[in-house]
Amino acid sequence: MGFVSHQIENSYAVSLTVVSSRKLQNDMTTAWNNTSEFPGCIANMPPGFLLYLSFTTAGGISELHTDQHGVGTWIEIVDGEKLWVVPQKPVGKPIDFSLLQEEDSGKKVDAHLLQPGSVL
Amino acid sequence: MPPGTLHTVVTTKDCVAIGGHFYSGHQFGLVAWARMIESVHGNFWTNPPNHNGEIFLQRMFIYAVAMIVGFFKSDPDIDNPSHQNLVNSPYPLASLGHLAIMCEFPENFLIQSGVPQQDQFYSSTEFENAMQEWKSFKEEEEDRKRGMTVELARQRIATRYASIQLRDHILSQIEQEQGPAWLCLRERIENANVVNSIRRSIEDERKGLFRVLYSNDDELLLYLSQVPDEEPIICGQGHSCMSDAMAKLIERARVLDIGSSKLATTASSPSQNRKRDHSIVNQYPEKRSKYP
Numbered sequence: 001m002g003f004v005s006h007q008i009e010n011s012y013a014v015s016l017t018v019v020s021s022r023k024l025q026n027d028m029t030t031a032w033n034n035t036s037e038f039p040g041c042i043a044n045m046p047p048g049f050l051l052y053l054s055f056t057t058a059g060g061i062s063e064l065h066t067d068q069h070g071v072g073t074w075i076e077i078v079d080g081e082k083l084w085v086v087p088q089k090p091v092g093k094p095i096d097f098s099l100l101q102e103e104d105s106g107k108k109v110d111a112h113l114l115q116p117g118s119v120l
Numbered sequence: 121m122p123p124g125t126l127h128t129v130v131t132t133k134d135c136v137a138i139g140g141h142f143y144s145g146h147q148f149g150l151v152a153w154a155r156m157i158e159s160v161h162g163n164f165w166t167n168p169p170n171h172n173g174e175i176f177l178q179r180m181f182i183y184a185v186a187m188i189v190g191f192f193k194s195d196p197d198i199d200n201p202s203h204q205n206l207v208n209s210p211y212p213l214a215s216l217g218h219l220a221i222m223c224e225f226p227e228n229f230l231i232q233s234g235v236p237q238q239d240q241f242y243s244s245t246e247f248e249n250a251m252q253e254w255k256s257f258k259e260e261e262e263d264r265k266r267g268m269t270v271e272l273a274r275q276r277i278a279t280r281y282a283s284i285q286l287r288d289h290i291l292s293q294i295e296q297e298q299g300p301a302w303l304c305l306r307e308r309i310e311n312a313n314v315v316n317s318i319r320r321s322i323e324d325e326r327k328g329l330f331r332v333l334y335s336n337d338d339e340l341l342l343y344l345s346q347v348p349d350e351e352p353i354i355c356g357q358g359h360s361c362m363s364d365a366m367a368k369l370i371e372r373a374r375v376l377d378i379g380s381s382k383l384a385t386t387a388s389s390p391s392q393n394r395k396r397d398h399s400i401v402n403q404y405p406e407k408r409s410k411y412p
Contacts, residue, residue, distance in 0.1 A: 027145040031210075032176070035186065051139070061131070063128055066125060068173070070123040071141035072123055073140070078136040079136045080134050
């Protein structure tokens with residue numbers, strides 16, 4: 001996994017991540033920082049929630065699921081590729097959950113090929 | 121991705137990625153919706169557990185209450201009544217109502233593991249006892265038994281305190297306010313639990329105020345709340361897991377005898393029952409765009 005350490009040291013990729021994560025997590029960090037001195041409130045932010053680092057070998061498949069605790073999720077590819085598949089969602093309409101069950105039905109899903117620099 | 125988005129991922133090449141999770145103050149309705157589904161299907165449905173989500177929800181709730189009630193003494197106009205108002209909420213009121221429910225009754229959103237069981241918990245005396253115990257500030261003792269940290273227990277109590285502050289504040293000022301969103305928020309907090317929130321969600325949806333069930337689409341939520349005359353949109357119902365989850369949620373309400381027939385028909389045929397009460401909607405047209 002030599003390419004891993006090389007890419008993690010790539011300051012450009014890391015800086016992109018910092019910017020995008022700060023935007024998305026603004027509500028959370030604002031709330032946390034403004035209440036950190038309140039009675040009873042935990043001072044140190046627990047690790048492993050705001051940010052995660054994912055190492056995956058080729059061929060790995062994550063079956064149909066949602067992310068736990070009702071969280072929103074973002075991901076940025078540093079190196080390699082991921083195919084991110086979600087049921088197709090026309091603008092203004094809800095997800096049709098039958099899309100991934102029926103083969104050859106003519107219905108479609110959105111598949112996003114994420115490559116280095118891609119942010120979902 | 122917004123909360124509750126179904127997805128599957130295939131890694132086509134060895135991959136390194138950086139990512140993160142977040143809560144948006146505008147999407148707690150979707151968070152509650154996703155967590156209700158999780159509470160039925162547990163780890164069948166979602167990623168491996170991350171137990172820190174509740175901590176952040178509590179902190180966002182405490183922050184919202186602090187903004188509303190006026191905990192921040194650094195505010196130079198803290199004595200100004202307009203600064204001690206729900207208008208100061210950092211999140212939309214509909215979203216704040218869902219956050220309040222999640223923080224007020226965290227037990228209702230616990231994730232069940234393994235095969236989904238017949239859910240009789242909400243109709244049992246065990247449920248009533250658990251609620252009573254929770255209201256008696258026994259979290260700290262219980263959390264220690266479960267091996268949770270003392271810090272988390274303390275924060276839960278702080279969250280409870282914030283909840284009481286918010287409830288008192290709303291009840292004292294609610295009569296001065298107008299608009300269906302205010303009334304719905306009051307009712308949600310007064311009668312907060314999962315069953316009531318489901319019922320309220322359906323009723324609100326029929327009034328054209330909110331849309332919580334059948335959708336994890338924030339654009340649609342905004343759309344339905346702002347265009348009362350548009351034809352209702354029919355939702356897909358093909359996914360068996362989702363259908364089972366909805367049936368389970370409806371069964372909870374039926375067991376408690378909360379408008380069961382109305383709930384069942386509304387849930388199974390949303391397109392036939394989503395006639396909105398325009399008299400209510402049009403009564404406060406200027407307010408609607410503020411509370412998507």
